[in-house]
Amino acid sequence: MTDRRRSIERLLFWVPALALLPAACTTGGGDDGDAALAALMSDGDPSAVAPGAMTPPPPLPPPSRFCPSGDCARDPLAFWRFDDCNTLSTQLADTAFTSPISHPAFRAVSVACVAGIDAGAIQLAAAGDIAYAPDQPDFLFDHGLTVAAWIKPDSIAGLQTIVRKRFDGSSAFLLAIVGRKLTFAVQLASGRFASASAAIPAGTFTHVAATYDGQNAILYVNGAVAAKAQAAGTLAAGVGPIFVGNDATGRQFKGIVDDVWLNTLAAPADVILGLTCIRKPPVVALTPGTTPPTPPGTPVAFDLAITNPNGPSCPVDSFEFFASGVGFPLQPDQFAGVLSVAPGQTAHATINVSALPGGPTGPFPFSYTVADLATFNLQASAQATFVVAAPPPPTRTGCAPMPTAPVAPGGYYVNGNTVCTPDGRAHLFHGVDRPSLEWSSAGQNLSKGDFALMGSGPGSWNANVVRIALNQDFWLAGSPLADPSYPDTVSQAIAWAEMAGMDVILDLHWSDQGVLGSCVSTPTMTCQQLMPDATRATGA
Amino acid sequence: MFELYNEPHDVSWDVWRNGGDTGAGWKAVGMQQLYDAVRATGAQNLVLIGGLNWAYDLSGVPANRVKGYNIVYATHPYGTPDGFTRPPSDWDRAWGSLTATDPVVATEFGVLNDTACTTGYDQQVITYADAHSAGWTAWAWYPGGCTFPAVINDWAGTPSPTGMVVKAALGGYHDPPASPPLPGGGGPDLAYTFDSSVQGWSFNTYDDPNQQNLAVHPPAGGAPPTLAFDSTDGSPDPGALRVTVDFEDFNQYVDANINFAPPGLNLTGKVLHARIKLVSGAFPQGAFQLHASTGSSYTWGAVFFNASALPPGQWVDFDLDLGAVTSSGYDPSQVVQIGVQLLSGLPSGGGTFMSPGTAVFDIDTVTD
Numbered sequence: 068m069t070d071r072r073r074s075i076e077r078l079l080f081w082v083p084a085l086a087l088l089p090a091a092c093t094t095g096g097g098d099d100g101d102a103a104l105a106a107l108m109s110d111g112d113p114s115a116v117a118p119g120a121m122t123p124p125p126p127l128p129p130p131s132r133f134c135p136s137g138d139c140a141r142d143p144l145a146f147w148r149f150d151d152c153n154t155l156s157t158q159l160a161d162t163a164f165t166s167p168i169s170h171p172a173f174r175a176v177s178v179a180c181v182a183g184i185d186a187g188a189i190q191l192a193a194a195g196d197i198a199y200a201p202d203q204p205d206f207l208f209d210h211g212l213t214v215a216a217w218i219k220p221d222s223i224a225g226l227q228t229i230v231r232k233r234f235d236g237s238s239a240f241l242l243a244i245v246g247r248k249l250t251f252a253v254q255l256a257s258g259r260f261a262s263a264s265a266a267i268p269a270g271t272f273t274h275v276a277a278t279y280d281g282q283n284a285i286l287y288v289n290g291a292v293a294a295k296a297q298a299a300g301t302l303a304a305g306v307g308p309i310f311v312g313n314d315a316t317g318r319q320f321k322g323i324v325d326d327v328w329l330n331t332l333a334a335p336a337d338v339i340l341g342l343t344c345i346r347k348p349p350v351v352a353l354t355p356g357t358t359p360p361t362p363p364g365t366p367v368a369f370d371l372a373i374t375n376p377n378g379p380s381c382p383v384d385s386f387e388f389f390a391s392g393v394g395f396p397l398q399p400d401q402f403a404g405v406l407s408v409a410p411g412q413t414a415h416a417t418i419n420v421s422a423l424p425g426g427p428t429g430p431f432p433f434s435y436t437v438a439d440l441a442t443f444n445l446q447a448s449a450q451a452t453f454v455v456a457a458p459p460p461p462t463r464t465g466c467a468p469m470p471t472a473p474v475a476p477g478g479y480y481v482n483g484n485t486v487c488t489p490d491g492r493a494h495l496f497h498g499v500d501r502p503s504l505e506w507s508s509a510g511q512n513l514s515k516g517d518f519a520l521m522g523s524g525p526g527s528w529n530a531n532v533v534r535i536a537l538n539q540d541f542w543l544a545g546s547p548l549a550d551p552s553y554p555d556t557v558s559q560a561i562a563w564a565e566m567a568g569m570d571v572i573l574d575l576h577w578s579d580q581g582v583l584g585s586c587v588s589t590p591t592m593t594c595q596q597l598m599p600d601a602t603r604a605t606g607a
Numbered sequence: 608m609f610e611l612y613n614e615p616h617d618v619s620w621d622v623w624r625n626g627g628d629t630g631a632g633w634k635a636v637g638m639q640q641l642y643d644a645v646r647a648t649g650a651q652n653l654v655l656i657g658g659l660n661w662a663y664d665l666s667g668v669p670a671n672r673v674k675g676y677n678i679v680y681a682t683h684p685y686g687t688p689d690g691f692t693r694p695p696s697d698w699d700r701a702w703g704s705l706t707a708t709d710p711v712v713a714t715e716f717g718v719l720n721d722t723a724c725t726t727g728y729d730q731q732v733i734t735y736a737d738a739h740s741a742g743w744t745a746w747a748w749y750p751g752g753c754t755f756p757a758v759i760n761d762w763a764g765t766p767s768p769t770g771m772v773v774k775a776a777l778g779g780y781h782d783p784p785a786s787p788p789l790p791g792g793g794g795p796d797l798a799y800t801f802d803s804s805v806q807g808w809s810f811n812t813y814d815d816p817n818q819q820n821l822a823v824h825p826p827a828g829g830a831p832p833t834l835a836f837d838s839t840d841g842s843p844d845p846g847a848l849r850v851t852v853d854f855e856d857f858n859q860y861v862d863a864n865i866n867f868a869p870p871g872l873n874l875t876g877k878v879l880h881a882r883i884k885l886v887s888g889a890f891p892q893g894a895f896q897l898h899a900s901t902g903s904s905y906t907w908g909a910v911f912f913n914a915s916a917l918p919p920g921q922w923v924d925f926d927l928d929l930g931a932v933t934s935s936g937y938d939p940s941q942v943v944q945i946g947v948q949l950l951s952g953l954p955s956g957g958g959t960f961m962s963p964g965t966a967v968f969d970i971d972t973v974t975d
Contacts, residue, residue: 429696461707477786496742514798520764565789574610598635
């Protein structure tokens, strides 16, 4: 650097650079332009804003990168999304992971974490607000450069640093608002400068990007080339951090910055356009919303419609759908699958659902969740309801004119699923349960009048059957609890029931576990066993 | 008809049918053996067999049929207030599907521990059973409250909330048994044994300004007699109705009348019995009364006993011969109310007043 130029730098350091910058694209070489750019690139002491930032990194060779696309020009070296910006930490994560070296950034405490165009972002407002990434061994721009970000400037007045890479007392490249325009400037190892400028609006999110490939400095606005400058060479190299939103001279950007994307190669135009893609959760519909009552085993075809709501700058995305709420008794033929859907388009999957035979009936809601595989946290669910119909009521076998099975005197026989009287009439039992003889050998309040109330007399309940609960230990003679009058009490109750026009179901309600009289009912324990015991099965 | 066992549970379908180790240290008999035991006696009656899961689940029956004839399967659909246990949506699986091939009777149903006395589940069981030609018997004819769950509130047959649903449904069927009713005769038409606290008795609820029931008088504010269930005393079985009369001052008197309202029973030619015991204290010149009212005008018939003659601590039987009542229009074929009453002399009757002290009586076995 010549003495003359240094003097110009010093001079211009204090002069608004916008007054000296050419109005349109500039190719380095002219003294006036270089002087203005040199002033623009010049910066103060970074230690004031980024302590230790100018300390040289360890002299390690840059590691090789892993680039998912197979072409490292298409993948970021560092990508600060700012979605992790929070009040508990000033660190801002690099989400690129294409290099074994991570590139954490930091924000000044006063920088606010706000909602950006793509989840979280940073907002610079107060004097001294800045974010920066300390220099790293792989911040080597001798093969090119891509820098991109979403910005929402409060105004486009003045000189506002968006992203700047420092070296020595100057900058290797700069993306800034200069004189109401977006400006991209690079300083080459030859000492020459190049810059390109284009108009941008204030108060709205704009995607800004710049590349340098050793031949051309290209400026993009919202994914389209906005300006270009030719300047063959290699970017000036040296130690220094990357500044975002401010610099050591206080040329502060005021507004919101989101998704800063950095690479040490020049990304092609389609990648820049792709960076303007802001994905939204898919729109999912499952139809029909409610099925008609459908018997078990009969499949219903549901249409799962997945709409990719993204704008045209976004690529075709793959969407995975999976059963997120499908339970017994519903059975789908697909629990998961993947569909590719172009932006603005809708794709369909047919899912056949049926209910398992023998399962419960009624309405069963179920749901599928769809996730954009490009950003798995963008998910949406859709729900539908499968109404499992009750099988049609069975038909009764009915009764033959003559009994088809032995009949107890005055009793019934079973023909198929029908209880029949001997004269061929189908019969159904409807009545009440009459407890007390299971816990009291005398029963409680047993009387002819009590059974008359249940039975068929005027003003009574019209039961045609009564189920009387019994206890084996009151009946069996060998039991310590045996009551010699128990069989007579039961017989009397049966007689009273039959006088009231009721049949009687004698129910072995309580028993013991094989030792007669061993089960004494208490308020917390009944003598209801798992099954009757084998030793007294036949009433021995 | 015989229901082989109330509520099998927590055994395998194999043990259910064939018997075996319960896993609880004893051996169970199987439904097949129980069925065979019934038939071995020569009985050809219908045999009811309950499923697993507390006689709810019959889904395993098709693969584990009990061999024989005249077999009816039983289910116990019991819901819970939260609605998650044995919901209607599970009934097809558990027991509805079996109605296609076998007779099924829901021999118990209701909502367990239902403090809110809901009725919806019972109605759903009845509707579902009707649609599947399944019979049912409702748990239970016992005044144990909604948590029992009970279909009656008292022994007079007053329906509980679920009882109203059950009674209305029963009234809609006309399906008499295969055999005609047995001719009546023998046995009591009424039997109030006070073997539990729920007996349907109550104090006479009107306060006649002249008779001044329900209270010890005067002075105003004296403690009324108390009525309670006593589980320790009783004759012949434990459990009695205990009346405690507390005289706090001279010149007080009492009328403690306890009524029960049967639904127009025919007690022609019968004698009403009651049993009373003076447990403690004294009741000089007081009386015990057994009464029965008949017909729509509640024509009164009663018999008085000198309570002062009761031997302390002993049960004494009293009778009211309904045929001996001479009241005009008295109709023992339409008994609508019976009761027992303790009373000291009333002012209007020129009765004798009591002296301070507490008298305790137990009443038991009111029957015809």
